[in-house]
Amino acid sequence: MLQPLRCAVRRGVQHSCCRRLSLSAQCYSSARKGLVLGVYEKNKEDEILVLTQAGDRFDSTVSGKLRDQLERSGPSLKKGKSRIFYGLHQEFPSVVVVGLGKESVGFNQAELWNERKENIRTAVSVGCRHLQELEIEQVEVDPCGDAQAAAEGAVLGLFEYNELKKKKKKVVTPALFGSKEEEAWQKGVSFAEGQNLARYLMESPANYITPTRFAQIFEEKLGKLGSNVKVFTRQKSWIVEQQMGAFLSVAKGSEEPPVFLEIHYTGSPDPLESPLVFVGKGVTFDSGGISIKPSSGMDEMRADMGGAATICSAILTAATLKLPINLIGLAPLCENMPSGRANKPGDVVRARNGKTIQVDNTDAEGRLLLADALCYANSFNAQAIVNAATLTGAMVVALGSAATGVFTNSSWLWTHLQEAGGITGDRMWRMPLFEHYSKQVTESALADVNNVGKDGRSGGSCTAAAFLKEFVTVPHWAHLDIAGVMMNKDEVPYMRKGMSGRPTRTLIEFADRLSKDKKPS
Incomplete structure (x- = not known):
């Protein structure tokens, strides 16, 4: 039984005989520290192996063994692929080398994102998960030339919702290999933890994350951050006082009481500076109401509060990072359920601004919540x-x-959102907000507006945006429809399957960008 172990140590890689006897993982599982290093694709002209700076430094400490083993162990590592080596270094008995793709890549205009950052996130997540499978609890990570992207890849890649399972994966704590880029690394950790919080909330069952519990979580987390953060959990009596009839009409079908969560973060040196206001749809479970959804896939509607989860998590992260900007977060929270009290198709309800709304489809409820929340948001003199x-x-x-x-009425706003998405890899795409769509919702038989377009399903996302526009009075407003990015199957390789928490990092980056820019007059 010693021979396979000698093979693994001598050659560095996991030998086939070790795999057969399952000795490799057993022999090294007692060593609880691993290392993730990056390598670029070979240049086709000279076929020279290019390690990162951290990889070069590590290789020098092991007398060139890493480079030698990489050359011997097979073809050049492709982007997002990994290879593990054992016994190269006493402090790091397990070393995973990950492919970063071409060293020369940067912003890809065709893809509208920074390809280099995306490659780093993907590669690092693969390496960290590889070590997690070996039950290694401490992992140090090569910054790969961009410590923030590396941290995001590590923290996002390791997240998995297993809160309610008896058997849980080992908790892995990623850390930076070296200390020169610690500030950028910590920023990346904060960005990723913000998104992971949104993922946690969206993934949690609806009987665990009720409107009340959602609000409590942010009260607890934001309450620890100091006097520049204030949280108001508004109850039904306040919602009635505010004449939010559209919001209440959705909530009345459920036994769960509605909550209106309001967060204020004052980070600007000028506390009176106009705030950036985030508003998020907070339907903690959406059955469709009387216009009930098909049962297949309805369980996914526990994540219909993704708008609220992402905007609240983004504000929490901005407060943690002490971004120099004033932020307000508004999240109308409730369930959409069928009952004797629920909205019926054809009912007419009145929004906070006095407009009446004909509810022809009770499953188009999110826009009713947002109508009242947007009316309220108008009162804050928002930038x-x-x-x-x-x-x-x-x-x-x-x-x-x-x-x-x-969907936005502001090119200034759109530019910042698009650029933020290019940096985070959570891309934005501008959709039309034509008057054509406004006519679809304002020509209603019984009320000022209808909650569905008169042409039925045609241009459904556009008519929904046009509906929201009827409740906005500010010159700089954007509506982000995140239904398509709610879940991750395998599209984002640095995240496991499940609720994605997108686009939390883009909202944080966007707020950071606005803190350095002045709103046009």
């Missing part, structure tokens, strides 16, 4: 209002999971 919502199945059809659909 901009951005709302996020898993609003329409039509957006899933239009863009799939490639990008968030953005």
Whole structure:
């Protein structure tokens, strides 16, 4: 039984005889520290192996063994692929080398994202998960030339919702290999943890994350951050006082009481500076109401509060990072359920601004919540209002999971959102907000507006945006329809399957960008 172990140590890689006897993992599982290093694709002209700076430094400490083993162990590592070596270094008995793709790549205009950052996120996540499978609890990570992207890849890649399972995966704590880029690494950790919080909330069962519990979680987390963060959990009596009849009409079908969560973060040196207001749809479970959804896949509607989860998590992260900007978060929270009290198709309800709404489809409920929340948001003298919502199945059809659909009345706002998405890899795509779509919702038989377009399913995401526009008075507003990016199957390789928490990091990056820019007059 010693021979396979000697093979593994001598050759560095996991030998086939070790795999057969399952000795490799057993022999090294007692060593609880692993290392992830990056390598670029070989240049076709000279076929020279190019390690990262951290990889070069490590290789020098092991007398060139890493480079030698990489050359011997097979063809050049392709982008997103990994190879593990054992016994190269006493402190790191397990070393995973990951392929970063071409060293020369940068912003890809055709793909509208920074390809280098995406390659790093993907590669690092693969390496960290490889070590997690070996039950290695401490992992150090090569910054790969961009410590923030590396941290995001590590933290996003290791997340898995197993809160309610008896058997849980080992908790892995990723850390930076070296200390020169610690600030960028910690920023990446914060960005990724913000998105992971949104993933946690969206993945949790609806009987665990009720409107009340959702609000409590943010009260607890934000309450620890100091006096510049204030949280208001508004109850039904306040919602009635505010005359939010559209919101209440959705909530009345459920036994769960509605909650209106309001968050204020004052990070600007000027506390009176106009805030950026985030608004998020917070339907903690959406059955469709009387216009009930098909039972197949209805369980996924526990994540219909994804808008609220992403905007609240983004504000929490901004407060943690102490971004110099004033932020307000508004999240109307409730369930959409069928009952004797629920909205009926054809009912007419009144929004906070006095407009009446004909509810022809009770499954188009998110826009009713947002109508009242947007009316309230108008009162804050905002430099901009951005709302996020898993609003329409039509957006899933239009863009799939490639990008968030953005409807906006402001090119200034759009530019910042698009550029933020290019940096985070959570892309944005601008959709039309034509008067054509407004006519579809304002020509209603019984009320000022209808909650569905008169042409039925045609342009469903566009008519939903046009409906929201009827409740906005500010010159800089954007509606993010995140229905298509709600879940991850295998489209984002640095995240496991499940609820994605997108586009939390883009909202954080966007807020960071706005903190350095002045709103045009």
